[in-house]
Amino acid sequence: MTYSQPETNAATVARDPEAIIIAKGVHKRYDNDFHVLKGISLTVNKGEVVVLMGPSGSGKSTLIRTFNGLEPYQEGKIEIDGTEISHNQKGIELIRREVGMVFQQFNLFPHLTILKNVTLGPIHLKGLSQDDAEAQAMELLERVGIAPQANKYPGQLSGGQQQRVAIARALAMEPKVMLFDEPTSALDPEMVREVLDVMRKLAQSGMTMVCVTHEVGFAREVADRIIFLAEGELVTDTTPDKFFNNPEEERIKQFLSQILH
Amino acid sequence: MEYSFDFSVIADNFGLLLSGAWLTLKMSLLAIAFGLIIGVIGSLFRTSGNPLLNGIALAYVEVIRNTPYLIQLFFIFFGLPSLGLTLSAEQAAILSLAINFGAYSTEIVRAGVESISKGQIEAGLAIGFKKLAVFRHIVIPPALANVYPALIGQVILAVLFTSVVSQIAAEDLTYAGNYLNSRTFRSFEIYFTIALMYLAIVWIVKALAYLIELRFFEFAKYRK
Ligand SMILES: Nc1ncnc2c1ncn2[C@@H]1O[C@H](COP(=O)(O)OP(=O)(O)OP(=O)(O)O)[C@@H](O)[C@H]1O
Ligand SMILES: [Mg+2]
Numbered sequence: 001m002t003y004s005q006p007e008t009n010a011a012t013v014a015r016d017p018e019a020i021i022i023a024k025g026v027h028k029r030y031d032n033d034f035h036v037l038k039g040i041s042l043t044v045n046k047g048e049v050v051v052l053m054g055p056s057g058s059g060k061s062t063l064i065r066t067f068n069g070l071e072p073y074q075e076g077k078i079e080i081d082g083t084e085i086s087h088n089q090k091g092i093e094l095i096r097r098e099v100g101m102v103f104q105q106f107n108l109f110p111h112l113t114i115l116k117n118v119t120l121g122p123i124h125l126k127g128l129s130q131d132d133a134e135a136q137a138m139e140l141l142e143r144v145g146i147a148p149q150a151n152k153y154p155g156q157l158s159g160g161q162q163q164r165v166a167i168a169r170a171l172a173m174e175p176k177v178m179l180f181d182e183p184t185s186a187l188d189p190e191m192v193r194e195v196l197d198v199m200r201k202l203a204q205s206g207m208t209m210v211c212v213t214h215e216v217g218f219a220r221e222v223a224d225r226i227i228f229l230a231e232g233e234l235v236t237d238t239t240p241d242k243f244f245n246n247p248e249e250e251r252i253k254q255f256l257s258q259i260l261h
Numbered sequence: 262m263e264y265s266f267d268f269s270v271i272a273d274n275f276g277l278l279l280s281g282a283w284l285t286l287k288m289s290l291l292a293i294a295f296g297l298i299i300g301v302i303g304s305l306f307r308t309s310g311n312p313l314l315n316g317i318a319l320a321y322v323e324v325i326r327n328t329p330y331l332i333q334l335f336f337i338f339f340g341l342p343s344l345g346l347t348l349s350a351e352q353a354a355i356l357s358l359a360i361n362f363g364a365y366s367t368e369i370v371r372a373g374v375e376s377i378s379k380g381q382i383e384a385g386l387a388i389g390f391k392k393l394a395v396f397r398h399i400v401i402p403p404a405l406a407n408v409y410p411a412l413i414g415q416v417i418l419a420v421l422f423t424s425v426v427s428q429i430a431a432e433d434l435t436y437a438g439n440y441l442n443s444r445t446f447r448s449f450e451i452y453f454t455i456a457l458m459y460l461a462i463v464w465i466v467k468a469l470a471y472l473i474e475l476r477f478f479e480f481a482k483y484r485k
Contacts, residue, residue: 096387109384110381110484120388121389124390153480170388
């Protein structure tokens with residue numbers, strides 16, 4: 001168990017040298033005053049795969065998006081590899097380079113070829129030469145099985161292929177942690193597997209991953225921990241075995257009965 | 262009605278007409294290039310979410326789109342010297358055309374920028390680009406592609422607008438025509454030819470636009 005309880009005094013928290021994401025008492029309200037995150041605390045350690053589950057509207061996307069500053073938060077503290085994401089988001093770009101993100105809708109850049117989608121960040125943000133960036137990109141595209149499509153445009157690829165490119169694009173920045181927000185929810189069933197296979201390989205390679213997904217097979221097999229959110233609160237943080245086979249909370253049982261068939 | 266057509270006036274003065282046409286084409290291309298830069302910056306201001314920048318761009322667009330171009334031209338050529346800024350007729354023509362085209366293109370490009378999904382922008386931010394770099398690398402190229410037909414329509418109007426600059430004696434195609442007409446009174450032959458030459462210039466501009474589309478917007482074919 002690496003989940004740490006909410007602290008009243010953040011300054012006294014001993015830092016786990018292996019921790020990559022530390023969230024402490026994170027509160028977020030939307031502009032309309034909707035209280036979406038109600039004091040979330042959790043730690044993700046190097047090499048861990050954490051799966052976030054919870055009913056629709058429970059705040060999973062919001063939470064995962066606070067980890068790279070796409071959602072600002074008002075109270076509490078989030079640290080990525082020892083660097084705090086300040087509430088005013090100063091210097092957030094540097095943190096984002098360390099945190100890869102994969103979206104439900106892929107969000108590839110339609111005007112760039114697959115290859116250029118992957119090299120854009122490394123060329124402009126890491127100062128790689130075009131040749132080096134392309135060599136690295138081709139290696140990544142090879143890994144996700146899209147190398148033959150390198151010179152096509154996103155619009156020419158299937159959803160599953162696009163999502164694998166999106167993973168390669170994020171990996172090209174050599175992030176310390178990868179965030180996935182329902183990466184297979186927008187895919188036709190026959191394409192879900194090819195994306196999950198890539199994610200599984202990525203997990204085996206030791207990448208730290210936080211995934212919002214309702215893919216039970218993936219979660220059982222790959223996740224080190226399952227975190228369950230409901231109504232903006234962290235309900236449980238446990239092993240897949242315990243979560244799926246021995247859930248204690250009524251809310252989890254109810255949720256599982258919904259997603260398991 | 263007895264009028265014997267005599268196109269020899271055209272043949273004899275074709276060099277003059279050609280140099281006028283060349284200036285028209287040159288002014289058009291320069292004004293469109295500068296105007297497009299203004300339009301891109303204007304659209305950035307308009308969509309920045311910053312009330313001051315938005316206000317500046319909006320005021321610019323309102324003033325230019327709701328006043329006659331001829332007055333804008335006169336203001337720049339005859340008015341600005343009072344502030345110590347004296348421009349040649351050609352410079353004043355290009356500047357005023359660019360400012361005019363910039364206002365129209367600001368609104369066209371803004372529509373393109375607003376057509377880009379939030380997801381694209383977030384993907385750029387998530388990689389670690391700053392907002393301005395996201396605008397430059399991720400938003401503007403597909404935004405321009407999305408509004409390209411509207412933009413080309415405005416470009417053609419800008420080319421046709423250039424005929425007004427003969428009013429400040431910039432020696433464009435219309436000026437050359439007026440000059441020949443006042444000397445030869447061959448109005449039919451002259452303005453018929455001038456019209457054809459404008460048509461040719463517009464076709465040249467359209468051909469260039471098409472080449473640009475092929476070169477930069479190839480991807481647009483594949484969008485769903
Ligand atoms: N910009 C916003 N303004 C106001 N409320 C919002 C905004 N974005 C999300 N919400 C609300 O916040 C709550 C949590 O949203 P979030 O997208 O994080 O949920 P989720 O757990 O990811 O749900 P899903 O499984 O449907 O993706 C929802 O009730 C949603 O309506
Ligand atoms: Mg969600």
